Amino acid sequence: MWALTLLLLAVVARAAIPNLRGMLIPPKAAVPQHSFTSPNGTALPPITTVYYFDQLIDHNNADLGTFQQRYWMSWEFYEPGGPIILLTPGELDADGFQGYLANGTISGLIAQQQKGAAIVIEHRFFGYSNPYDDLTSQSLAVLTIQQAIDDLVYFTTNADLPMPGGDAVKPGQAPWILVGGSYAGALTSWTMVNQPGIFWAGYASSAVVETITDFHAYFNPIRDYMPQNCSSDVQAVIFYLDGMYAVNDTAGIQTLKEAFGLGDVEHVDDFANALVNNLYDWQSMDPDVGPGAMFFQFCDALEVKDGMNAGPGGWGLENAIYAWGNFWNTTFYNYTCGDQDVETCLGTYDTTQSYWTNTTVNNPGRSWAWMVCNQIGFYQDGPPYGQPAIVSRILKPAYGERLCVNYFPEAFSSPPEPITSETNMMYAGWNVDVDRLFFATGLRDPWREATMSAEGLYKLSTPSMPIHEGDGFHCSDLITLNGIDDPTIAAVQEAALAYMAEWLVEWEASS
Ligand SMILES: *[C@@H]1O[C@H](CO)[C@@H](O)[C@H](O)[C@H]1NC(C)=O
Ligand SMILES: *[C@@H]1O[C@H](CO)[C@@H](O)[C@H](O)[C@H]1NC(C)=O
Ligand SMILES: *[C@@H]1O[C@H](CO)[C@@H](O)[C@H](O)[C@H]1NC(C)=O
Ligand SMILES: *[C@@H]1O[C@H](CO)[C@@H](O)[C@H](O)[C@H]1NC(C)=O
Ligand SMILES: *[C@@H]1O[C@H](CO)[C@@H](O)[C@H](O)[C@H]1NC(C)=O
Numbered sequence: 001m002w003a004l005t006l007l008l009l010a011v012v013a014r015a016a017i018p019n020l021r022g023m024l025i026p027p028k029a030a031v032p033q034h035s036f037t038s039p040n041g042t043a044l045p046p047i048t049t050v051y052y053f054d055q056l057i058d059h060n061n062a063d064l065g066t067f068q069q070r071y072w073m074s075w076e077f078y079e080p081g082g083p084i085i086l087l088t089p090g091e092l093d094a095d096g097f098q099g100y101l102a103n104g105t106i107s108g109l110i111a112q113q114q115k116g117a118a119i120v121i122e123h124r125f126f127g128y129s130n131p132y133d134d135l136t137s138q139s140l141a142v143l144t145i146q147q148a149i150d151d152l153v154y155f156t157t158n159a160d161l162p163m164p165g166g167d168a169v170k171p172g173q174a175p176w177i178l179v180g181g182s183y184a185g186a187l188t189s190w191t192m193v194n195q196p197g198i199f200w201a202g203y204a205s206s207a208v209v210e211t212i213t214d215f216h217a218y219f220n221p222i223r224d225y226m227p228q229n230c231s232s233d234v235q236a237v238i239f240y241l242d243g244m245y246a247v248n249d250t251a252g253i254q255t256l257k258e259a260f261g262l263g264d265v266e267h268v269d270d271f272a273n274a275l276v277n278n279l280y281d282w283q284s285m286d287p288d289v290g291p292g293a294m295f296f297q298f299c300d301a302l303e304v305k306d307g308m309n310a311g312p313g314g315w316g317l318e319n320a321i322y323a324w325g326n327f328w329n330t331t332f333y334n335y336t337c338g339d340q341d342v343e344t345c346l347g348t349y350d351t352t353q354s355y356w357t358n359t360t361v362n363n364p365g366r367s368w369a370w371m372v373c374n375q376i377g378f379y380q381d382g383p384p385y386g387q388p389a390i391v392s393r394i395l396k397p398a399y400g401e402r403l404c405v406n407y408f409p410e411a412f413s414s415p416p417e418p419i420t421s422e423t424n425m426m427y428a429g430w431n432v433d434v435d436r437l438f439f440a441t442g443l444r445d446p447w448r449e450a451t452m453s454a455e456g457l458y459k460l461s462t463p464s465m466p467i468h469e470g471d472g473f474h475c476s477d478l479i480t481l482n483g484i485d486d487p488t489i490a491a492v493q494e495a496a497l498a499y500m501a502e503w504l505v506e507w508e509a510s511s
């Protein structure tokens, strides 16, 4: 037996990257190290074997030719007649996500239960699946939601899979199931809406189906479920900062920056954005997270004084500034920036930094920024007046939109507004209504307010499109072990498996 551990993705996103820590990425599951056999005992190729599919560069213009799209696959559980389960991890290098082929994850559990084969496919412009060999604006023109949907469809209808009989399992010949979490969870929904009849069933975890430009609600679940004393003290500091900003008290702001050791951060919005990093650590939490997690280290630093915990109101502003500042000095600066100087790490105004200009492939932050700037938005910023703020109201969508110009000056001469309303119209957003799509959501997921379980949305769960919420964090239900740690997550996983069994009985070959 192999032990399954979660590799928290905070590591990927560490340092110098505005907004990236809060990217829409599913958790990695450890890649099992043992060898696999098919049901009749035949040894299978290593789970890390890379396969390549000739994918169209542009689904609107086949004449532009193809590029090599990477995928991995396992037919450990496959028996003829079983389903093909397809998953993309979404906006990052898919190498390292082979755990999603085995039963440590929901996709593997579905494969095991239904005697299916599992495939992990890399999303275009991430990792080493690139239509062109750089990430310039010109190349990225073919990075759109529609091209990503069409990639999935073209794969199902054209790939000859490397397993025995793999050339005769196209949709119609075999049932296909699309699985994804986070952005890829939304892509699952968007694909089933946009290209009906290809995937017989879907599983969408923490799926951010509704794109939202001003996504301050990202911080609501964090504000509500973090230790209340810590939330109160963070609010006190943010209120103080925003108050000084409102009256242009630059000297006061400078003193505050200095308490954090961030006196050299030139722009106040970059300072406000730096403070958000403490909150992004919430996203990488999972149900068995221990007190050592960075988020809890942060709250302990603020709330434990001389061995005593503050009450729900916290210790108050003065202590909060000192304790939060000291935490940056002793721990968090190094954790976030390492050896970099403050402006290199936290500044966003020097557009000559290689961070903005480097167009080398396998840079998920850059490719994702292209999607954010154009179609997806989700700028994580301060709330409107009248709501308690754990993030400064200095941060507005304009902060993120300015970064779009930094990255892609050839494409944007001024800060672009993403066309989120068009995206929601094209792919239905919260109005999705398709058969056999299972939505899994998490109560403590910071992305919850863009999912089918968003506050106030009251989407009805139905037998043909069930919505099941557990107490988990972001995409917790994708990982088998999280069901063992939290029975509410186990219930989500069990419900999904039951639906898959029922839905697959209904499938009939059509060609
Ligand atoms: C075992 O299954 C593989 C396909 O996985 C097939 O190629 C092979 O012929 C089978 N062997 C036997 C003995 O059934
Ligand atoms: C998961 O799959 C492995 C084979 O890869 C099998 O030995 C194990 O029993 C399965 N675990 C469960 C819980 O079914
Ligand atoms: C106060 O903060 C501590 C340390 O983070 C935490 O363990 C405790 O639950 C919090 N108490 C309240 C009432 O918020
Ligand atoms: C804010 O204060 C700075 C320095 O004191 C000054 O240069 C700037 O013009 C002021 N801005 C506004 C909007 O009052
Ligand atoms: C953090 O370090 C800076 C620079 O050394 C210092 O000015 C500041 O007082 C320190 N803050 C705390 C709370 O110790």
Ligand SMILES: *[C@@H]1O[C@H](CO)[C@@H](O)[C@H](O)[C@H]1NC(C)=O
Residues within 6 Å of the ligand: 330, 334, 335, 338
């Ligand atoms: C900074 O972090 C690195 C890696 O975690 C660690 O090795 C190093 O000792 C830290 N430096 C300081 C000054 O804390």
Ligand SMILES: *[C@@H]1O[C@H](CO)[C@@H](O)[C@H](O)[C@H]1NC(C)=O
Residues within 6 Å of the ligand: 354, 358, 359, 360, 361, 362, 363
């Ligand atoms: C550009 O990015 C690539 C890949 O991340 C990296 O290997 C290379 O060193 C970077 N080049 C510069 C000039 O920063």
